[in-house]
Amino acid sequence: MMLIPCPWCGPRDESEFHYGGQAGVAYPADPAALSDEEWAKYLFFRDNPKGPFRERWSHSAGCRRWFNLVRDTVTNEVLS
Amino acid sequence: MAGPVGTRPAPGGDLPEHPDRLWRNPAPKASYDVIVVGGGGHGLATAYYLAKNHGITNVAVLERGWLAGGNMARNTTIIRSNYLWDESAGIYEHSLKLWESLEQELDYPILFSQRGVLNLAHSLQDVRDSVRRVHANRLNGVDAEWLTPAQVKEVCPIVNISPDVRYPVHGATYQPRAGIAKHDYVAWGYARAADALGVDLIQHCEVQGLQISNGRVTGVHTNLGTIGAGKVALSAAGHTSVVAATAGIDLPLQSHPLQALVSELLEPVHPTVVMSNAVHVYVSQAHKGELVMGAGIDTWNGYGQRGAFHIIERQMSAALELFPVFARAHVLRTWGGIVDVTPDASPIVGLAPVENLYLNCGWGTGGFKATPGVGWCYAHTVAHGEPHPLNAPFSLERFVSGALVDEHGAAAVAH
Numbered sequence: 001m002m003l004i005p006c007p008w009c010g011p012r013d014e015s016e017f018h019y020g021g022q023a024g025v026a027y028p029a030d031p032a033a034l035s036d037e038e039w040a041k042y043l044f045f046r047d048n049p050k051g052p053f054r055e056r057w058s059h060s061a062g063c064r065r066w067f068n069l070v071r072d073t074v075t076n077e078v079l080s
Numbered sequence: 081m082a083g084p085v086g087t088r089p090a091p092g093g094d095l096p097e098h099p100d101r102l103w104r105n106p107a108p109k110a111s112y113d114v115i116v117v118g119g120g121g122h123g124l125a126t127a128y129y130l131a132k133n134h135g136i137t138n139v140a141v142l143e144r145g146w147l148a149g150g151n152m153a154r155n156t157t158i159i160r161s162n163y164l165w166d167e168s169a170g171i172y173e174h175s176l177k178l179w180e181s182l183e184q185e186l187d188y189p190i191l192f193s194q195r196g197v198l199n200l201a202h203s204l205q206d207v208r209d210s211v212r213r214v215h216a217n218r219l220n221g222v223d224a225e226w227l228t229p230a231q232v233k234e235v236c237p238i239v240n241i242s243p244d245v246r247y248p249v250h251g252a253t254y255q256p257r258a259g260i261a262k263h264d265y266v267a268w269g270y271a272r273a274a275d276a277l278g279v280d281l282i283q284h285c286e287v288q289g290l291q292i293s294n295g296r297v298t299g300v301h302t303n304l305g306t307i308g309a310g311k312v313a314l315s316a317a318g319h320t321s322v323v324a325a326t327a328g329i330d331l332p333l334q335s336h337p338l339q340a341l342v343s344e345l346l347e348p349v350h351p352t353v354v355m356s357n358a359v360h361v362y363v364s365q366a367h368k369g370e371l372v373m374g375a376g377i378d379t380w381n382g383y384g385q386r387g388a389f390h391i392i393e394r395q396m397s398a399a400l401e402l403f404p405v406f407a408r409a410h411v412l413r414t415w416g417g418i419v420d421v422t423p424d425a426s427p428i429v430g431l432a433p434v435e436n437l438y439l440n441c442g443w444g445t446g447g448f449k450a451t452p453g454v455g456w457c458y459a460h461t462v463a464h465g466e467p468h469p470l471n472a473p474f475s476l477e478r479f480v481s482g483a484l485v486d487e488h489g490a491a492a493v494a495h
Contacts, residue, residue, distance in 0.1 A: 001388045015390045019379040021334070040480040044332040044423045048321035050383045073335075074383045 002076050006059045007067050020056030022046045023068040052079055102268055103147075103275035108282050111308030112140045114462055115300055116315055117287045117323060119143025120152040121263070121448060122440055123315035124270035124281075125455020126462070128186075131277035133456070134463035139279045142302060144286035144319075148267030151317050154385075154417035155448040156340050156362060156374040158353055160197045160258035161222050164213050167473035167485045168426065169220035174470055175453025176257060182452055188269030190261045191367055195352045197258035198227070198236060200402070202247040202358040210253045217255070225254045236352050238405045245401050247359050258353060260364050260372075263448060270455070287316075289326040296435040297327070313438040313462045318383065318418025320441035329433055331441065332479050333420040336377040337387035338445055339395075341414040345369035349405065359398035371409060373399055377419060377445065386416040419444050424478075426485035429458055429471040438462050439476060 002014040028034055028042055047053065053073050058066045070079040114130060116123045119141045130136045143149075159179055161172035183190050201210045210226065217224035229241040232252045241249045271281055282304075289301035290312065299308040316323050318335040350365035360376045375395035378387040392414055400406055422428060422442035427450070432439045440458045443450060453470070460468035467475065478484055 001390055013390075014388055021381070036480050036482075040332075041330075044479045045330050046332075046334060048331075048334050048381060048420075049325075050319070050322050050335075053381060055381070071380075073381050076382065076384060 002078075004057060004069070005078060006062060006065075008063045008065055009059060012059065012062060016059060016061040018058040018060040020058055020066065023054045023056045050074060102272040103281050106280045106282065108140060108142075108280065108285065108302075108304055108307050111299065111310075112280070113138040113310045114313060115139075115307060115309040115311070116141045116313045117300065118150075118315040118317065118319075119147045119271075119281060119283065120150050120315065120317060121148060121267050121270070121451040122317075122443075122454055122458070123313075124148065124267055124274055125451050126313060126315060126440070126458045127279045127281075128270045128274040128277070129455050129459035130463060131274060131279055133459060136463055137278035139274075140307070141274070141279060141281050142285045142287055142300065142307075143281070143283045146283050147271055147281060148264065151417040151419065151447060152263055152267050154340065154415055155263055156364065156372050157260045157263045157366075157448060158197065158258070158355070158362060158364065159192070159261060159449040160255050160353075161449070162197070162199065162213065162217050162224055162253060162255045162258065163487060164216050165485055165487060166220060168487055169217065169222050171453050171457065171470045171474070172450060173220065173222050174456065175450050178452035178456060179261065180257075182266070182269070186269035186273045188265065188272060190265045190269055192259060192261040193367070194257050194259040195364075196235065196254060196256045197353040197355060198232060198239075198252040198254055200232070200239075200252045200354065200356040200358075201250045202356065203250065206358060207250050210251065214253050217253075223255055223257050225256075227252050227254050236350065236354055238349055238403050239354060240402055240404055247356075247401065249402075260353060260366070262367065266451060270451075287323055290323070290434075290437065292327055292434060297437040311436045311438065311462055313440065313458065314432075315440045315458070317441065317443065317447065318420045320420055320439070324432075324439075327434060327437070331428070331439070331476070332423055333428075333442055334381055335383055335418050335420050336380070337382045337384065337416040338374070338377045338419045339387040339391055339414060339416045340372065340374040341392060341395075342366070342373070342412050343371040343406070343409040344412050346371065346409060350403075354402065356398065356402060359401065361395050361398040361402070363399055363403065370412065371406065374445075377421065378416075383418055384416075385418055419447075421445075424484040424486045425488040427454070427474050428476050429454060430461060430467045430475040431465075432476070
């Protein structure tokens, strides 16, 4: 089990958190202008790196706040 | 064994001869007609059917580790075809039919045991969905029955059907033709048969990049040098994103750890396969006697082939509620594999955005059962440069067109 550093509550067990996937995926600025390909990219395509990954977590069984983390997807080491 | 040191046989010297090797261990040639990236079950089956069905024998399977040491060695060996949607039923039922004669086809024992699968229903909604799936299965020629709790107990006497538990068993779907097979033997059978047809199986050969010129793949860069290829067929499961990224190809895949475990060896107590979507566990008993159990995926992306312990704990508590008889059994071993999951929980099998490159990925938690079927269809896709009718619905384009094959929650088990 990972120990995840919540910026507000400090390090807590992974089981208190909810995973949110890749961080920084913004809602399209002008949704009506998107092509089918662009919609597909926004809805279905996410980075899947082997190594450092900037991702979202929610401390759902704690303070319930969302935050970003950089984690190595091989070692689970939290990098920042 | 007593005697002067000088007269003793060398350690191991009194052992019998090493058995015959099942396949050669060739060095890679400069180029091949087809390179299959990934020497797991799917890659080996694809190479076999390329040679057997299509006469394409100048083929190499490149494996970065040892043959069938990834998910092929880590799955829970369950084979079934009771999927809801027509597209899924098509390819999984084709696969199940191939399983039924695979031992003869490969002339190799695979211990395929059609002991049936029960998919339990724990709520009114589960019951409705399950009965709907039984009807859908029958319309697609897939054997399926709806069983009451009493009938569940007849098929599998150790299941707890008492109503006073958190997730009572309200019934189950039953596919009698489902079962298990010995995953290693399946891989070895395909490897041996492919090798005999001239396919080069090359281990410890990691594909580090795709060689592309003018929008067409022409080979692969590996730790053993560059190898030319007329066509390249990816079959790298959880690492597909990594290989595709070397060519700048984005795929709608997320790689997650998926864990499983076995108990110590026990007397035969479990005659079938039991799966429960709601409490997230699936259990069978292997031929040797160990209980084999799988869980759901760890939610986060990961490539480390291991998951979190609380997933195992949850899985154990679910198993114990369903099977109180397991209370004294010990966990012998747990492990993880890396599964690549798509947004609609269906695989991607077909053409890639680069010419002469082919995709077989996104099987998520359910790839083992598809091994013969996808090998058959993917080989056809690679040989003809266009999808086999059974894998045509599983194109990459479906994520743009919207024609998804949404098996999330419809596949009898969560992904």
